[in-house]
Amino acid sequence: MNQYTVIGLRVQRAGPLALLQDAGRFGVRRLGVTQGGPADLHGWAWANRLAGNAWGTPALEVTFGGLALVAERDLTIAVAGADLAATLDGEPLALWQSVPIKEGQTLAFGTPRNGLRAYLAVAGGFRAEPVLGSVSCVVREGLGGFDGHGAKLTAGDRLAVTPGAGERVGREAASVPEQPDYTGPASLALLPGAQVADFTGASLYAAFNRPWRVDDRADRMGVRLTGPRLSCRIGSLISEGIGLGAVQVPPDGQPIALLNDRQTIGGYPRLGALTPLAASRLAQCLPGQAVRLVATTGERALGDYRYFRRSLER
Amino acid sequence: MSQAPNSGLPTPRIESAGLDGWLVRLFSTIDEANLAWLGALARRCETAFGEALVDLVPSYTTLLVVFDPLRLSPEAARRRLAELLADLGAGPAPEQEGAAGEEHELLTWYDPSVGPDLERVARHADMSLEEVIDCHAGQAYRVFALGFAPGFAFMGLLDRRLEVPRLDTPRQRVPVNSVAITGRQTAAYPAVSPGGWNLLGRTTARLFDRDREGFSLLRVGDRVRFVPVDRATFERHGGDATPMETRPVEAGE
Incomplete structure (x- = not known):
């Protein structure tokens, strides 16, 4: 950090x-370095948009809640994505809109009410x-973050913000259709991949017609889904990007959807790949939630993605 | 081992890898001759995709091309790849030597204190420790892929006599710079991590350095030789001779 560093918030509880x-x-x-980035692109992008920031601006991904921050100066913030029962000085914080906060105020996240990951911009x-x-x-x-070495936030951290920002933002709110209900069963759009025909017919039927349950073995690398056992004529491939x-199926027949921090290469056969927005949606699911895989086309996936990016520009 | 230098490119396949990626499958088997083709294709993609290119992930037989679907539609990207491949296949085979990668020598101290699987590998191969070391250090390896962790290079092909499977239970903490083998592959761990490969020794090389141009010492296509050194030389070159903990392996990866 340099002499221009401006502290915006202090971590009271991580x-x-x-x-x-x-x-x-x-x-x-x-080089074997993973992609990283927000697990829920939609929530992250909207938090930035509502705070008046350009695409790509660094924001905080808060998983499961628990974080408490104290403002060290007047700021404008926006929280989007999951509802983790956030409060400002004990009062419920309005989500999906820009909110001015004053020096000394405490922003605290509780536990998940709707979704898993909230984004604070x-x-x-x-x-x-x-x-x-x-x-x-x-x-x-061990890459990135405030310390540069991949540390998650810890109590006592003082979080730098871009100096001079925050004055010019008006009150902004996302329209209701942009605010997902993450609690219901999710339909995850999947683009079928090259090995899809190597799964047995019964397995393909099950993959796209039976509900899948989000397992508790889920993190930013990937989310394991449990359900009917899928079998593929290919056991493993030579490792490839x-x-x-990507929804890979190891020999135990239980798919794993790979998210932002996945390993860069792997060798299990794949049903295909979730669209970026479907991967985002899955990242908001809590263990035990039901999801369905729905085959889609490249054209439709591109249309949905373009619509998402355009809606941020309005 | 290597394919005839003037042989053509087999018919490649372009496979869906999601909204923003195509996986180009050039080969079906692992061969050193693949590397020059994959390298040539990667360079052509860099030129042809320009600003729309997001990432390239070469591996043993494939190249994953990741692009920005807002700048270049998936269908346009696929057409561009098909053109590049037709052009690549029509031209001469790319050079196998020289341009295909850098050469590296990794100073390595082979010793049971830092290579706790050395003796077991020797028994498995019915060799003395010296023979195992000579065998592992007796050839140059090619880097086929990077993955698992930043700067972790999968190298091969290891002499068949040293072929041993992964550990049944991976170690939770493999020390940084451990030199390891499994199957017909060898590698060195760029950072402390869990790992199931068989450890033979430790190198002095700084494999991944965020402050160095290019970050990773090793890249796909490079040639690597392990050079056996004694403990004094190893330590003089900055090697960490702290012995492995000998407690039994723990579960998990």
Whole structure:
């Protein structure tokens, strides 16, 4: 950090997992460095948008709640994504809109009420030194975050923000259709991949017609789904690059949807890949929630993604 | 081992890898000759995709091309790849030597105190420790892929006599710079991590350095030689001779 560092918030209580995320770390995957970035792109992008920030501005990803922050100056903030029962000085905090807060006020997250990951943006953006081109915090790799070494937030941390920002933001709110209900069963759009025909017919029927349950073995690397056992004529492949949302099926027949912090290469056969927005939706599911896989086309997936990005610009 | 230098490119496949990626499958088997083709394709993608290129992930037989679907639609990206591949297949085979990668020598102290699986590998191969070391250090390896962790290079092909499976139960903490083998592959751990490979020794090389140009010492296509050194030389070059803990392996990866 340099002499221009401005502290915006102090961590009073860290909670289980709060990570700084920009859009992700790109161009270094060939070195074995994972993508990182927000697990729920939609919630993250809206928090930034409502705080008046450009796409890619660093925001906090708060998983499961528990985080408590004290403002060290007047700021404008926005919280989007999951409803983790956030409060401002004990009063419920309005989500999906910009909120001015005063120096000394306490922003505290409770426990999940709707979804799993909330995104906190401050007008102007959080500030950290990029590592390999990104501030995205990947604990396993020791890269990014406020310290540059992949540390999640801990009590006592003082979080830098971009100086001079935050004055010019008006009151902004997301329209209701942009505020998902994460509690219901989720339909996850999947683009079928090259090995889809190597699964048995019964397995494919089950994959796309039976409900899947989100397992408690779920983190930013991937989410395991439990349900009928899928069988594939291919046991394993020579390791190859794997994209965001890839749904791989190891020999136990239980799929794993790979998220932002996945390993860069892998060798299990795949049903295909969730669309970016479907991967985001899955990242908001709590263990035990039911999801369905729905095959989609590239055209439809692109249309949905374009609509999402355009809606942020209005 | 290597394919005839003027042989053509087999018919590649372009497979869906999600909204923002295509996986180009160039080969079906692992071969050193794949690397030059994959490298040539990666360089052409960098030029042809320009600003729309997000990432390239080469591996043993494939290249994953990740692009920004807002700048270049998936269908346009696929057409561009098909053109590149047709062009690549029509031209001469890329050079196998020289341009295909850098050469590295990794100073390595092979010793049971830092390579706790050395003796077991020797028994398995029915060799003396010296023979195992000579065998592992007696050839250059190619880097086929990076993955698992930043800077972790999968190298091969290891001599068949040293082929041993992964540990049944991975170690929770493999020390940084451990030199390891499994199957017909070898690697060195760039950071402390869990791992199930068989540890033979430790190198002095700084495998991943966030402050160095290029970050990773090793890249796909590079040639790597392990050079056996004694403990004094190892430590003089900055090697950490702290012995492995000998407690039994724990569960988990």
